[in-house]
Amino acid sequence: MDDIFILGAGAMAESFIKGVVAQQAVDPARIRVxxxxxxDRLVQLQEMYGVSPAGSLAEVRRASVVILSIKPYDVLAACKNMADYLSGQTLISFxxxxSIAAIQSASGGKAQVVRTMPNVPVAVMAGAIALAAAPDVSAKRLDEAVHLLSQLGEVVVMEEAMIDAATAVSGSGPGFLSYLLEAMEQAAVELGFTPELARRLIIQTVIGTAHVxxxxxxxPAELRKRVTSPNGTxxxxxxxxxxxxxxQAIVDAMRQAAMRAEEMGLEYTRQE
Structure with missing residues (x-):
């Protein structure tokens, strides 16, 4: 692998940098942002992780992996702008x-496109990352992408048709879980706990349950049955x-989230 070029310097870009650098998967000197x-943000990332600010999109030429870590509505324009500098690089979109097809079209078919859906816990290296690759992505490039992203958490490879559903499950999942935990915290406070003590108990309960x-x-159904005694608490x-x-409300919420993910993709594509 040669250099990694990252377009974007927000929270997700930093999570990626933090993960691959902390796990020593990539020499930070080979990462340009x-x-x-x-x-100033580029200088901050340089000081924190040892990566280098890039001067322009032309530096894409030196990279074997290009990371798109920008807002969805900017992605297709960015791909068009960098198309002249692409020549078979792995292009990983966050x-x-x-869609993969939209990215391929915008980039002139000059890159091997990998589409991912990471979630918020990648910030603490405990994320869930859904990944789909274009049919022309080689096994070697796919393995390379999975290796890089696995430094941020669990990578699950799937067909692209499932990515919108993954957005609802793992992408929106932290929001749904937090909504439930809000209610549990409120109930705990009403039962006499301080918010701080309630939160400690609830968070550890979630962590412990996930480990079990x-x-x-x-x-989940099997564990629920194990902890549910007849006529117990x-x-x-x-x-x-x-x-x-x-x-049923949770099922409906996740279906709605998946539908909205699909709608958003159509909206972004139409903007082009």
């Missing part, structure tokens, strides 16, 4: 809603949730 206006599900290889609480239709 460019953003549209804020030169942009929600922008993974290490014991259980489905969990049973009493779950009866209220079932009576209020909470499970």
């Amino acid at each position: 460019l953003n549209r206006t804020n030169r 942009a929600a809603g922008i 599900l993974r290490e014991w290889e259980l489905s 969990t049973h009493a609480g779950l009866a209220v949730l079932a009576g209020r239709g909470v499970q």
Whole structure:
């Protein structure tokens, strides 16, 4: 692998840099970063991680991997602007809603396109990253992309048709979970806890539950059944949730999120 060129210097770009540098997957001297206006931000990333500010898009020529870490509505214009500098590089997009076909078209078919959907926990190297690759992406390039992104968390390779659904599951998932945890925190406070103490208990409960599900290889339904004794406390609480239709509401929320992800992709593409 030669240099990595990153277009964009926001939170997601920093998460990527932090992950690959902290895990020593890439020498920071081989990473060049460019953003549209804020030169101070590039200097900040240089001081924090040892990466280099790029002078222009022309430096894409030196890279074997190009990361698109910009707003979705800027992606296709950026691809057109860098098309003259592309010659088979792996082009990894973090942009929600922008299809592989749209990126290929905008970049003149000069790159091997990988589309991803990372979520917020990549900031602490515990993310879930959905990944889909164009049919012409070589096995070597795909392995390389998976290796790089795995420094940020769990990478799940899938067909592109599932990316909008992944946006609802893992992309919006932290928001849905936090909404539920807000309610649990509110209830804990009403039961007499301070918000701080309630939060400590709730967060550790979430972490511990996730570890049990993974290490014991259980489905959520199986674990729920294990902790629900007949006529016990969990049973009493779950009866209220079932009576209020909470499970179906969550299903409907995720379906709506997936539909919106698809709509957003169409909106961004039409802007071109």
